[in-house]
Amino acid sequence: MIRRILGVALAAVLLTVGMNTANAQSNVTLRVACYGGSFTASQKKYAADLYTARTGVKVEFIDGNPSDHLAKLVASRGREAPFDLVYLDDNVQIAAIQAGVLEKIRPDDVPNMKLLYDQAKNKDGYGPAMIFFSVAIAYNVKKFEEAGLPAPQSWADLWNPKLAGHIGVPTLDNTMGHAFLVAAEYLNGGNESTPEKGIAKIATLKAQSYPQSSSVVEALMTSGDVWVIPWMNGRTWGLIDKGQPLKFVIPTDGAFAGYTTIDVVKGTPHEKEALAYINYVLDPLAQLGQANEVPYGPTNKVLAPVLAAYPKLAQKFPSSPEDIAKLRTIDWVTFNKVYPQAVSLWNREVVSK
Amino acid sequence: MLANGSALAGARPRSAAPDVWLWVLLPTLAVLGLIFGLPLADLIAVSVHEMTGPAQVGDALTLEHYRAFVTDPFFLVMVVRTFWLGFLVVAFCLAIGYPVAYYLARTTSRWRGMALFLVISPLLVSAIVRNIGWFPILGGSGVVNWILMSIGLIDEPLRLISNFTGVVIGLVHALLPLMILTLTTVIQRVEPELEEAAANLGAGPALVFWRVLLPLSLPGVVAGSLLVFAMAISAYTTPAILGGNRVLVMSTYIAQQFRTVLDYPAGGTAAALLLLFAALLTLLALRVRTKGGEAG
Numbered sequence: 001m002i003r004r005i006l007g008v009a010l011a012a013v014l015l016t017v018g019m020n021t022a023n024a025q026s027n028v029t030l031r032v033a034c035y036g037g038s039f040t041a042s043q044k045k046y047a048a049d050l051y052t053a054r055t056g057v058k059v060e061f062i063d064g065n066p067s068d069h070l071a072k073l074v075a076s077r078g079r080e081a082p083f084d085l086v087y088l089d090d091n092v093q094i095a096a097i098q099a100g101v102l103e104k105i106r107p108d109d110v111p112n113m114k115l116l117y118d119q120a121k122n123k124d125g126y127g128p129a130m131i132f133f134s135v136a137i138a139y140n141v142k143k144f145e146e147a148g149l150p151a152p153q154s155w156a157d158l159w160n161p162k163l164a165g166h167i168g169v170p171t172l173d174n175t176m177g178h179a180f181l182v183a184a185e186y187l188n189g190g191n192e193s194t195p196e197k198g199i200a201k202i203a204t205l206k207a208q209s210y211p212q213s214s215s216v217v218e219a220l221m222t223s224g225d226v227w228v229i230p231w232m233n234g235r236t237w238g239l240i241d242k243g244q245p246l247k248f249v250i251p252t253d254g255a256f257a258g259y260t261t262i263d264v265v266k267g268t269p270h271e272k273e274a275l276a277y278i279n280y281v282l283d284p285l286a287q288l289g290q291a292n293e294v295p296y297g298p299t300n301k302v303l304a305p306v307l308a309a310y311p312k313l314a315q316k317f318p319s320s321p322e323d324i325a326k327l328r329t330i331d332w333v334t335f336n337k338v339y340p341q342a343v344s345l346w347n348r349e350v351v352s353k
Numbered sequence: 354m355l356a357n358g359s360a361l362a363g364a365r366p367r368s369a370a371p372d373v374w375l376w377v378l379l380p381t382l383a384v385l386g387l388i389f390g391l392p393l394a395d396l397i398a399v400s401v402h403e404m405t406g407p408a409q410v411g412d413a414l415t416l417e418h419y420r421a422f423v424t425d426p427f428f429l430v431m432v433v434r435t436f437w438l439g440f441l442v443v444a445f446c447l448a449i450g451y452p453v454a455y456y457l458a459r460t461t462s463r464w465r466g467m468a469l470f471l472v473i474s475p476l477l478v479s480a481i482v483r484n485i486g487w488f489p490i491l492g493g494s495g496v497v498n499w500i501l502m503s504i505g506l507i508d509e510p511l512r513l514i515s516n517f518t519g520v521v522i523g524l525v526h527a528l529l530p531l532m533i534l535t536l537t538t539v540i541q542r543v544e545p546e547l548e549e550a551a552a553n554l555g556a557g558p559a560l561v562f563w564r565v566l567l568p569l570s571l572p573g574v575v576a577g578s579l580l581v582f583a584m585a586i587s588a589y590t591t592p593a594i595l596g597g598n599r600v601l602v603m604s605t606y607i608a609q610q611f612r613t614v615l616d617y618p619a620g621g622t623a624a625a626l627l628l629l630f631a632a633l634l635t636l637l638a639l640r641v642r643t644k645g646g647e648a649g
Contacts, residue, residue, distance in 0.1 A: 067408075067612055074408040095407040095615065171598040173613040209515035209597025216594055219485045223492040225514065336407065343614050348427055351601050 002310050006289050026056035028273050033072075033086040035260075036063030038294050043087075043281065046289030051280040057273045066092040073101040073265060084268040085277060089175055093126065093261045094332040102126050103264040109275045112282035112300065117324055119257065120299035127263030130281050131296035132318045134327060135179035136255035138236040139228040140221060142245040152228060154251045155183040164206035168220060168229035171210040172346045179256035180230040181342065182330050192334040195342035203349045210351065214238075221246065232258060234295045237316040250326075257318070257327035259299070291317065297324070393628070400621030407615040418622035428623075432630065435586050435602040438520060442585040443578045445525045446532040450577070454536030455566075459545065473530045484523055484594040488514060491522065515597025523595040524585050531584065532577040539573025540566070579638055583631055603627045 032048070034040045040061050048059040062082075066089045072082045073096060081101075088096060096102050104125040107113040113121065113128060120129040137152050144151060149162055158167060170176035181198045182191075190197030208226050211217045214235040220226040221244060236248045262281055264274045280286055287298035288306065297317035298307070304321055307314040318324050400418055403411035422428045457468060475483060490496045491513035498510040513519055543566060551561045567574070589604040598605070603623055610620030 065612070067615060071408050071615070098406060099409060173609065207599075209599055212593065212598060215481065215485060219488045220492075223488045224494050225488070225492045339407075340614050340616055343609065347601055347606070347609075351599055352427075352430075 002288075002292055002313060006285075006292055026058075026273075028270050029058040029060055030085060030270060030273055030277055031060050031062055031083045032277070033069040033083040034061045034063055035066070035087060042290045042293035043286075045293070046286040047277070047280045047283070050286070051277055055273070055276065057270075057277075059277065070096050070099070070101075074099050077101060081265045081267040083265050084270050084274045086263050086265055087130075088261050088263065090129070090257075090259050090261065090330075091175070091178060091332045091336060093122075093263065094336055096263070097124065097126055098336075101266050103266045103268070103271065105264060105275065105278070110279045110282065112279045115284075115300050115302050116282065117299055117301050117321070119324055119327070119329070120259065122261070127261045127278070128282065129259035129299050130262045130287075131260050131290065132299055132324060132327070133258040133260075133296045134233045134250065134255040134318050135176050135230060135258055136233065137228060137249045137251060138217075138221070138231040138239075138246055139249065140224070140226075140245055141247050143224060143227040147227075151247070152249055152251070154253050155180075155230075156187055156253075157251075158228065158230070159201075159205060163228060165208055166225075166227040167205060167207055168217065168226035169202060169205060169207040169210050169350075170230055171212045172343055173212050175258045176231050177210075178335065179258065179330065182256065182328075182335070183230070183253075192331045193338060195338050196345060199342065199345045199349050203353060207350075233317050237295045254326060254328040255318075257324075257329050260296070291319075396621045397625045398621075399617045400625050402618055404616050404618045408617065410617050418618050419626075422622055422626060431601055431603065431606060432626075434600070435604075435627075436630070436634075438517070438524070438592075438600075438602060439582045439586040441521050442524045442528060443532075443582050445521065446529050446581050447574065447578065449525070450529055450532035450536055451574075454533045454573075455540055457533065457537045458540035458543075472533050475526055476530050480527070480590040481594065483527060484591055487519070487523060487526075487595060491519060514595055515599055517596070517600050519595035519597070520592050520600050520602075523591040524588055527588070527591060528581045528584050532581050535577035535580060536570065536573045539570045539576075543569045575638055575641070579635055582634070586627065586631060 034043060040063055044059070044061065048061070052058055066087070069083070069086050069088065070092050073086065076082050077100070086096075086102075093102070105113075105127060106125075110128075116128055117132075120132070122128060137155075137158070139152055141151075143166070147162060149160065150157075152158060152160075170180055172178070172181060181195065181202065183198075184201040185191055185194055185198030188197040188201040209220065211220060211226075211229070214231075217226070217229060217231060217235070218239055221229070221239065233248055236246060240246050240248065262278055264271060264278070268274055282300055284298075284300050284302050287300045288303055290296065291298050291303075291307070292313065295313070295316035297319050301321065304319070307319040314320070318327055399410055401414055401416060403413050403415050403417075405411040453472065457465065457472070460468075462468075478486070488495070492498070493510040493512075495513070497513060498507075501507045501511065513522065547565055547569070548561050551565045552558075556564065586602070587604055589608055592600050592602050592605050593608070596602075596605070604627075607620050607623045607627070610616045610623065614620075
């Protein structure tokens with residue numbers, strides 16, 4: 001249903017564009033660093049194409065891994081910027097801000113910023129979050145029933161000795177791994193500044209493996225080698241929609257917020273166009289289209305009542321103001337500061353055990 | 354293969370004219386220098402600088418990363434684990450690959466082409482698909498465990514993935530074609546008449562293999578082993594996927610430092626040392642081969 005509405009809306013908007021600004025022209029091409037796959041495809045469909053149709057500014061996506069984008073930005077400091085805009089993960093954005101490669105944004109230049117949840121706005125005035133996702137617990141209902149295990153309800157439930165050898169722990173390389181480390185830090189009486197506490201706690205889990213990518217998690221969940229793993233909503237729902245006997249549980253002590261940000265790159269010659277593009281990304285239509293294609297939650301709060309009317313879609317991501325308020329956020333500045341030590345400890349205490 | 358080439362080159366009288374082949378090679382060398390040499394030099398240059406923040410490298414020179422690496426037993430264990438992995442993979446590839454290569458070199462069957470295709474088929478599949486494809490075969494309820502449990506050999510499923518065993522299996526599968534192809538080329542050049550002559554003089558099959566075939570195919574054994582060893586110690590995808598990130602080897606450590614910790618000097622140090630160790634081992638192996646050649 002929502003798909004049809006979106007299709008009609010998109011067609012209508014493009015039609016009006018055709019009538020009003022048929023001769024919108026510009027010889028600017030924005031270079032946008034993105035993630036690739038269905039994410040880039042939905043950003044192109046709902047934000048970039050519309051933007052190009054209305055302004056004539058072309059958009060070229062350069063797909064890659066966020067830390068590779070950061071590496072390129074750092075390597076080109078003082079020279080011509082390799083991109084005009086960049087999509088980044090929350091913790092990578094913090095590192096990019098510290099490296100001084102991003103430009104601050106005045107909210108007046110991006111009118112849609114006013115419509116965002118407070119949690120989506122950057123405190124220091126950098127690029128906003130354009131989607132929310134959640135890191136919580138994905139588990140195999142069938143395997144749990146066979147083993148006579150109750151459904152996990154809190155993060156602490158993952159330390160059930162009966163899960164030894166059957167739990168997957170996301171490796172410390174990705175957002176899920178970061179969030180689970182923080183969960184373990186708090187369970188062990190610590191916080192983001194004490195990775196040793198979280199790692200000591202995780203070391204007591206007898207993990208089947210420490211997967212990094214969703215394709216590996218999918219294979220391990222399908223083969224039955226992994227029964228439960230802290231993972232993100234979008235990918236887990238992808239598996240549920242394919243018919244896997246999985247459930248995605250928000251722990252009572254809170255799922256973790258993950259977000260993807262969009263920023264203007266420092267030194268871009270097309271700042272005005274870049275800011276206008278961000279406004280399109282935050283536009284309700286683009287946000288709803290994105291949520292429908294890849295199940296990540298919009299950060300534009302105008303959409304909350306629309307999503308509430310489509311519970312089947314809305315259950316897949318943090319969609320209501322209450323959901324979003326309940327998400328646990330991570331102090332990334334502190335986390336990043338001790339991250340190299342955390343990885344070193346992880347290699348020694350977790351991987352090598 | 355290599356030995357024959359150099360022997361021929363040595364036997365040929367030196368011509369006064371400049372070597373044409375050097376000029377032919379020049380464009381290739383320039384391209385290789387540009388796409389391999391320069392980045393490697395950059396990598397080594399990064400390793401002697403300070404890390405000033407994520408993805409950032411300072412100007413000050415330091416050997417601190419090397420000191421930290423070589424004085425820490427944790428890293429020494431990792432290096433040993435990496436080389437042990439390479440050694441095991443080479444040993445299994447040789448043991449499995451030699452008979453197959455011998456068959457391929459000697460057979461006149463019309464199925465030879467088909468057999469050759471089967472041998473190289475692992476090379477045609479992407480590394481990620483090849484690795485993930487092992488999950489349903491080696492997993493806890495996978496085919497192998499199912500068979501072993503059905504015939505009563507084991508009661509509990511064996512752990513064959515997400516550990517060192519899984520990495521060895523995955524790498525042997527991936528690199529076996531290289532070993533077999535290298536060995537086949539060399540064994541083909543050993544004339545079957547030599548084996549027949551040895552047999553006529555009373556040598557059993559084991560003795561023929563040990564005294565005739567093996568020494569004559571030694572260049573192939575060394576070349577194949579070096580190739581497989583170098584690929585095994587630098588493989589990333591298989592240790593990461595089939596090791597379940599529970600097997601830390603040099604390559605996975607380097608990737609981790611570069612791609613997630615963004616500590617380029619630390620990653621560069623490990624990469625430079627891996628290169629150095631691999632180069633030393635290659636030189637050692639080539640010396641052994643030369644000596645073997647002289648003795649023969």
